[in-house]
Amino acid sequence: MSASTESHFSISIPDSQLELLQRKLSLVVFPDELEDAGTAYGAPLSDIKRLVSYWQNGYDWPTHEAALNAELPQFTRDIPVDGFGSLNIHYVHKRSAVEHAIPLLFVHGWPGCFFEVRKILPLLVDAPQECPSFHVVALSLPGFGFSTAPTKKGFALNQYAEVAHKLMLALGYDQYAPPSHKRPLLLISHLLSYLPFLGYTEREKAGLARSLDFLMTGSGYFAIQSTRPQTLSYGITDSPVGLLAWIYEKLAASVEDGKPFTDDEILTWISIYYFSRAGPAASFRIYYEVTKLEGLGALATQESTTIPLGHSYFPNEAISLPRSWYKVPNLIFESEQPSGGHFAAIEEPEALVADLRAMFGKAGPAFGVIEGKSGFT
DSSP: OOOOOOEEEOOOOOHHHHHHHHHHHHTOOOOOOOTTOTTTTSSOHHHHHHHHHHHHHTOOHHHHHHHHHHHSOEEEEEEEETTTEEEEEEEEEEOOSSTTOEEEEEOOOTTOOGGGGTTTHHHHHSOOTTSOOEEEEEEOOTTSTTSOOOOSSOOOHHHHHHHHHHHHHHTTOSSOBOOOOOOOOSOOGGGGGGGGGSOOOHHHHHHHHHHHHIIIIIOHHHHHHTTOHHHHHHHHHHOHHHHHHHHHHHHHHHTTTSOOOOHHHHHHHHHHHHTOTTOGGGGGHHHHHHHHHHOTHHHHOOOOOOSOEEEEEOTBOSSOOOGGGGOOTTEEEEEEOSSOBTTHHHHSHHHHHHHHHHHHSTTSTTTTOSTTOOSOO
C-alpha cells in the first residue's frame, strides 16, 4: 500500500460561503403544519423555526470553527482505494503521552461526523493513571465532512473499511481497536407477537417495541437514500433549512428520553454537513451502494471473526434487540447503560469511555489484546 504524507488541516470556511448561507436562510419559506402534529409527521415546525432563527441571529460559525480547530488536531492524507483511485481523507489524530497507549479508531455513520469524537477525545487520551489511555483516530468517511467523495459507482462497505484500515496503517498502527457496530436486523415485526412467551427482560421487550416503531415510522430516510439518493440531493444541497430538518429529526429522536443536544451542537453538526467538501448529499450514497451491491443482508448480518468484540447498549438506540441476538463466540464484553442513544459519544461520553476503560483495563477481558499496547505506562 502506498499513502501520501499527511498534511495539517484547519477548517476555514470563506466569508463568501457564510454570506450565501445567510442569504438562503433569509429567503426560507416554511411549510404549514397540522394542529398537535408533534413529531409524528417529522421535524416539528416550531423546532425548525427556532433553530433557523438562531442560525440567522445568534449562532456564530467562526467561533465554533476556531474551537474545533483548537480542540481537534486535524489532518488530511491521500488514501488509494482499489479500483477508485486516491481519495483525500480528513481525520482527527491525537496521541496520548502514554507510550503504550491503545490505538483506537472511531468511525461515524450517517448522519454522524467526526464532531462526535469531541467529548470523548480528552477522556481517552489523558486518562487517569489507573485507566488505559488511547491514541485516537477519527476519520471523516469518504463523502462526509472534509474528505473527498468517490466519483464512481460501487463504493460500498468493503471500500469504506479499506480506507479506514489503510489510514491506520499509514499512521503506524498495524493493530488497533475499531468500534463495534450493531447492524440492525430489518425484519423483526413478526417476532413481537411472541413477546409474552419469550424470556426477554422488560428492557429487551421495550427495545423490540422501539425497534418496530423505528422501522414503521422512522426509517423513511433509509428508503429514499437507498433507492433515489440523487433526487433527494437537489433539495438538501440547495436548502440549508431542508438539510437541517432532514438531520435534526434523527438527532432529536436519539435523545427524546435523554439529554437534549444544545442548539449550538446541532447547528455545528449541520454546518459541517452544509460546508462539507463534497456537499451534504454525497453522504447519502452509502445506503444505495451497500443495499444494491451487497443486499439488505449486509445490514442484517455480522462478519464471522475471532477479533474480541464488545457491546455497549444504550436504551434510546433506534434498533435495540435482545442481548441473545448479539451473542457470538468472540463477544467478550457487554454493558447496559441507563440512558443515551445512537450518538452516545456526544450524549453520554463519560459512560462510553467508562465502558472502553472497563473492557481494555487491567481487569478487563481485552487487556493486552493488542501486542505491546496495554494502555499503561
